[in-house]
Amino acid sequence: MLILLPSSKTIDTNLNNLYSKSFKPIFLDESNKLVQILKSKNKNEISRILKTNSKISELNYNRYQNWDIDHNKSNSKQAIFSFLGMVYKSFNFSNYVAKDFENLQNKLRLLSGLYGILKPLDLIQPYRLEMSTKFDDINLYDFWTEKITNSINEECNDFIVNLASKEYSDVINFYKLKCRIITPIFKDFSNGKFKIVAVYAKKARGAMADYIIRNDINSEYEIKKFNLNGYIYDKLSSTKKEFVFLRN
Secondary structure, three states: OEEEEEOOOOEOOOOOOOOOOOEOOOOHHHHHHHHHHHHOOOHHHHHHHHOOOHHHHHHHHHHHHHOOOOOOOOOOEEHHHHEOOHHHHHOOHHHOOHHHHHHHHHHEEEEEOOOEEEOOOEEEOOOOOOOOOEEOOEEHHHHHHHHHHHHHHHHOOOEEEEOOOHHHHOOOOHHHOOOEEEEEEEEEEEOOEEEOOHHHHHHHHHHHHHHHHHOOOOOHHHHHOOOHHHOEEOOOOOOOOEEEEEEO
16 A cells, blocks of 8 residues: 655755655656756746745755755755645654654655655755646656656555645556555535535645554555544545545
């Protein structure tokens, strides 16, 4: 089983590594190709590409100028400790033991606009590049789809739990996947009906990923038992491909 999560825009630039083991991303050469193009852009061009204000644009202009293909612990940090988005706030790594980190590395994959697909303990350098970003003649979906889909196929042997946002999961060619896809949907009761509330759904996706890893879950049945933060599996509105969890 594999779990998919999206990367986040916000990144921790503190280089303290919270776990001894680290690895290199498998698509560093491809990442370098993208960075070399971005390095050639001035600050105004970076602003237009990333659709960011002057402060964030300057920050990421400097990040790309300083980006080095040689990823090591003096200039990089493990991906799982780098991303600071809402999804990642649900992980409580202070309670992880060695077995949990082993499960984390084996089961979780992070989709990234710059790195393609990452294992949690892969080293990354600070960047901002969402999957939907386009620049020059580069469409990141076209750039990454085949590579990411093939990478997932090489690893999956049963089913995939898709906890990534649509922006990121769209990079996968689901028709070519060898494994079944299960997409958990989290809905909250609001204004008289159940609906997806983005900020709550992000937290729930992270909580489910953490739940699967810490409990070493490997079956669909066990996933349906997820009940953290008040969510309960709803059989009536669920399908084989979508597991719906409701919260009043």
